[in-house]
Amino acid sequence: MYDTSDIRKGLKVLMDGNPWTVIEFQFVKPGKGAAFTRTVFKNLLNGKTKEMNIRSGEKLEPANVDQRDMQFLYKEAGDLVLMDQTNYEQVSVSAEMVGKAADLMKDNLPCTVLFFNERAIDVALPTFVFLEVTASEPGVRGDTSGNVQKPATVETGAEVMVPLFIRVGDTIKIDTRTHEYVERVNKQ
């Protein structure tokens, strides 16, 4: 069991049969009152959040949640198929779990898969992926003022807005959280 002194970001606890993770917490204590930890939890199954005041001395039940490093293999009918390289076990999860970032996933991309009671419930992508631009119109000369961008298609088929100087064949760094272009990367 955890108590309030164990509370930190990322702690996984079981409440009402659901796995929750701590996303924010703050120690609160009125001068003459009991101490609380004001804690915001996120439900790992549906993403809902709730805030609770947990009194010092109260206990929290750990959730049977574990993280495994896995490799993305391929997409299949709206599902993502990933493999645990240590034992070659494969797991299939709904692409909805990663949302829009699904189209940034390239074969062999390393991901972290979260399991609750042995069931895959979440897939975390690396924050940045590096993808080659396969199609993009050349930038129009003179149109360089401010933050002018143009669409580009990358090797996974995703479309990303990029600066005008990006050309077909460039490798670009993309933030999987925002689906946004970060920078051009020189090939090694």
Added chain:
Amino acid sequence: MSARGRVLAVNAGIAIVRGEKGEVTVAAPPGWRAGDLVDDLAVVRAYDAGDYPEPSTEVARLPRPRIDALHARAKALAAVRAFFAAREFVEVETPLLVPSPGLEIHLDAVSAGDGYLITSPEYQMKRLLAGGFERIYQVCKCFRAGERGPHHASEFTMIEWYRAYAELDTIIEDTEALVHAVVRAVSGISQVRLGARTIDVTPPWPRTSVRDALKKWAGIDLKGDESAADLVAKVRAVGIAVADDTAWDDAFFAAFLAKVDPAIAALDHPLILEDWPAPLAALARKKPTDPSVALRFEAYIGGIELANAFGELTDPVEQRARFESDQRIRRERGRDVYPIDEKLIAALVEGLPPSAGIALGFDRLVMLATGAATIDQVLTFTAAEL
């Protein structure tokens, strides 16, 4: 650029050198290493690994804002001492290591040696009042186990002051004037800046009773003498979840934290919250004109609970009864039970004049004066940095 001092770090051909005039960054000639004493371009004495670990910029360097905050803190402390000197208070230093720390139900002491570190210097300061001092103040460290948050450090600095033969109103005036003086000494103006907000701390500050605050901000009609079950029902009626067996004080604070605290934090002026219900009297005496409330106030500014004051309880019989009740509740809740301070009781028997006193968090006052968002920003080192 010349550099004279100790090399704190060398990285990528650049050295940080700390000398008499602060830190300078210079291009490092070959062979310079962290720890070397250098004068211009010559190594005066090479760092000898000997007995010391290599210097580390992470340990040796303080971020600029921290240095500024510590200068402001020193100014604030000087202003506090000047304030009390001008009002003819005597500065005292009572022991930090005591056999009986406070018995307050929600405070845990840090044990040390054969005793405990104080959670507040109030017991010994009251003995000084009983011994004949009329105006005393103290700035000292206090220790409260397990308290760690944006407004809490387990070791922190308290300002406490007491006036014999004075009423709580005089303490309110002291508090307003002290905060105003310290803020002016540090920032030159009468406003504190908290994020995007500006709060004027010029006296006098508005006052509200706890009962009115609960009514206004939580919609709860607080009597003060209702049963715990009645209060639980009232708290639930306004949509705050509390368990059936919640104690009176916990039900009160559930409502207070959910509704009143955020409302007070959002005010654009300081607030004196007075007339606390009798169950929360702690060491305060009951109000003569309304025994359902205690002579107690708290001062709030911009979400910071700055100070707590009592019209001091002087009746030894009542004091012993409250201590015994605190001990019993601590035992029931599985907390350490500290001994009653018999010498304090004896001092009350011999005669504590009618007095009023207050404890004000000095770190929090410095936070306000500097606009710091957390207590960590105004400490030399946090516990985690030791």
